[in-house]
Amino acid sequence: MKTSEEYRESLRRMRPNIHKFGELIEDVTVHPSTRRTVEGHAQIFDAALKEEYSNLLTTTSHLTGKRVVRYLSIIRNAEDMINNCRMKRLMFNLTGTCTGGRCAGFNGINAMWSATYDMDQELGTDYHLRLTNWFIGAQEADITLAGALTDPKGDRSRPASQQDDPDVNLRVVERRDDGIVVRGAKVMICGIAAANEIFILPGTGYQEPEKDYAVSFAIPRDIENLTIIEARHPSDRREEEEGFDIPVDHGGITQAYLLFEDVFIPNERVFMCGEYNYSGKAVMNFIAPYRAAIGGCVAGQGDLMIGASMLIARANGLHEKVFKDKINQMAINNETTFGMGVAASALGKLHPSGVWVPDMLLSNVNKVHVATLPYETKRLAQEIAGGIAETGCLPSYMDIKDPKYGSLLKKYLKANTDGETRARIARLIEWLTIGAGVPGCMHGGGSPDGARLMINLNSNLQAYVDMARRVGGIKEDIPAPEKKR
Ligand SMILES: Cc1cc2nc3c(=O)[nH]c(=O)nc-3n(C[C@H](O)[C@H](O)[C@H](O)COP(=O)(O)OP(=O)(O)OC[C@H]3O[C@@H](n4cnc5c(N)ncnc54)[C@H](O)[C@@H]3O)c2cc1C
Known part of the structure; x- marks a missing residue:
């Protein structure tokens, strides 16, 4: 597992592709718009090394038997899940704010763990194996993984296939032998500047006409053709004047817009592509x-x-x-x-x-x-x-x-x-x-x-209706009236 300094160093090595206020952010670890969220996430690394927190923030990988951060684990029983609730409470206690650059990714892996398993069992695909291999690498590198489901969606009353602009939900535009090309966006994604990679899932359950939208994959945050715009935040640009903003120095929630302009994803990082029945x-x-x-x-x-x-x-x-x-x-x-x-x-x-x-x-x-x-x-x-x-x-x-x-x-x-x-x-x-x-x-x-x-x-x-009838001794069946036009 990384130290907080190794974590910051891993972010410094990445290609700058995050913009805010019209500026390309060269180093997310020091830029005023992003360094707070980085520092919030850095506290996870520091706290994981402390005896009082290590049992909550770390666990044993069921794949390798090695100690890993809980954010890169599979939730395998009720105790794991309760520890997840306690870990989130602890992180707010420590930072005063959200370290969402890890938790949505954590949930994403767990969601796709079962979905890929079901697909492999029922369709004969190899998505679960791909996910397992990628995940072992992610644990080894101790990556910080954001999670992205939310599409811009466009007109909320219409499904993805009936939008005027097909790109308002992220979709596959090309299938190649070695991978896929995706276009569109994911929006309001937490903690992106603090993340090394992003785990993408479908934003909703899709039907056959939307099969190109049923897509899941993991990408490095700095992948080619991905442009990221950090959203404005009330605490922006206050630090020059606000020495009182102590929590701001230790953490800060940020949301970003991810703009995919024909991004190529190699097959080994693709965990769903077209299996719309499994998106829901x-x-x-x-x-x-x-x-x-x-x-x-x-x-x-x-x-x-x-x-x-x-x-x-x-x-x-x-x-x-x-x-x-x-x-x-x-x-x-x-x-x-x-x-x-x-x-x-x-x-x-x-x-x-x-x-x-x-x-x-x-x-x-x-x-x-x-x-x-x-x-x-x-x-x-x-x-x-x-x-x-x-x-x-x-x-x-x-x-x-x-x-x-x-x-x-x-x-x-x-x-x-x-x-x-x-x-x-x-x-x-x-x-x-x-x-x-x-x-x-x-x-x-x-x-x-x-x-x-x-x-x-x-x-x-209906079970409650039956219960009430039995307890009240009501013999007559009382079906719901037909809907009046
Ligand atoms: C602080 C914060 C952090 C976030 N972090 C992440 C993240 O890390 N990753 C990520 O993927 N997403 C993230 N999100 C996005 C979040 O998941 C979405 O905001 C949420 O799913 C709601 O979607 P929306 O904002 O598009 O609202 P909308 O879907 O537009 O909803 C607005 C209102 O309209 C209603 N509505 C919508 N569609 C219909 C319909 N067809 N019929 C009737 N009513 C409807 C909704 O119930 C709601 O009341 C984050 C959001 C916030 C606020």
């Missing part, structure tokens, strides 16, 4: 672990919000007991999403490929909670903090340090701690509630309405 299964097996474990992410950030709220209360001169009910509610929210994820993990099933798939119903219920409860936790943190933690109510670090009036600002920011400390806590709360922000709570891992649809599909509602 691959997506399902992605969302089950993702939507279970994301409860750990938001709980991890919620833990920090509780700590920061208590600090600001004290800094304001109030005992945190004044806010006991609010802090309790924050804890309830955190443990609800974490606990739902653990429950979904515990009640999963083993797929014949050896991968453990969390319970679909509970994972999706968790996704809906994840899209709801953290917003309340953030609101409570802001309510406890006072106006100082809301955007625009705190002078910049530069002004607080100004030789002419900085001491006056500090004098008037002082309450129960010195002014600079209080301002620092306020900036942390601003960062946690509206900066690092909403760590993919709403749409990361898919929209909550998509999860609601899955809840509906996985709930046996």
Whole structure:
């Protein structure tokens, strides 16, 4: 396994192909737009070496018997999956933000582990063998692997084959003896600047007319003909003026647009090409672990919000007991999403490929909670903090340090701690509630309405009707009325 410095060095060796604000980023490890996300991911390497965290962040490869980072492992039982939830909580505790340049890739491998197995068993392909070989190499090199499912999609009411522009979903445009050529895009992909490779999966389940869109593969992040645009972020370009943005130095979520202009992928890195019947299964097996474990992410950030709220209360001169009910509610929210994820993990099933798939119903219920409860936790943190933690109510670090009036600002920011400390806590709360922000709570891992649809599909509602009839002694059959036109 790499050290954090070896990891940074691996990124420095890559071909620059990431742009932002019209500029080509030459070195992602030092550029202000990307270095924070790199540093967040670098902390995984440092923490994995520490005794207190190594059991959570590393595991034994079932393929080689060697110690590997958990992000490059197959989830083989409930304990592995619960450890995934705990690992995500830990990473938020350590960084205050998302290290999504590893977790979506981790889920992608696990989703395709079962899909490739099924294809090989039922169609006689060799995708599972290819994936296994590639994966052993990935473990050996200890790569950081981002995951990309989300296509631009175009008009949401139409399938990929009926879009005006066929490229708005990533597709195969050429099949060669030695590989395939793909064109299109994947958008809003987490932690790309911090990644060595990207794992691509279909964005949805496809039908026969969309078979060219049913494609999965792994690529080096700097592959020829791939252009990457980093999305703008609220914390951009603040560091020159905001010395208070401490978490920003340690981590930072970024999303990127991946533009594929006829990218060639050699066969040994292709894990699905045209098998549209298996695309839906691959997506399902992605969302089950993702939507279970994301409860750990938001709980991890919620833990920090509780700590920061208590600090600001004290800094304001109030005992945190004044806010006991609010802090309790924050804890309830955190443990609800974490606990739902653990429950979904515990009640999963083993797929014949050896991968453990969390319970679909509970994972999706968790996704809906994840899209709801953290917003309340953030609101409570802001309510406890006072106006100082809301955007625009705190002078910049530069002004607080100004030789002419900085001491006056500090004098008037002082309450129960010195002014600079209080301002620092306020900036942390601003960062946690509206900066690092909403760590993919709403749409990361898919929209909550998509999860609601899955809840509906996985709930046996008629069984509840029968149950109620039996308990209530209702003899008459009451079928659902015909839909009125
Ligand atoms: C912080 C963050 C990190 C992310 N990281 C990654 C990543 O690492 N990798 C990755 O692949 N993706 C990533 N994503 C993208 C994420 O998976 C998508 O945002 C999500 O799947 C929703 O897709 P969308 O944004 O296109 O929204 P849309 O699909 O446009 O949804 C918008 C709304 O319309 C509704 N809707 C959509 N289609 C229909 C329809 N046909 N009928 C009725 N209602 C509809 C949805 O339910 C939703 O309410 C990330 C997103 C965020 C916010």
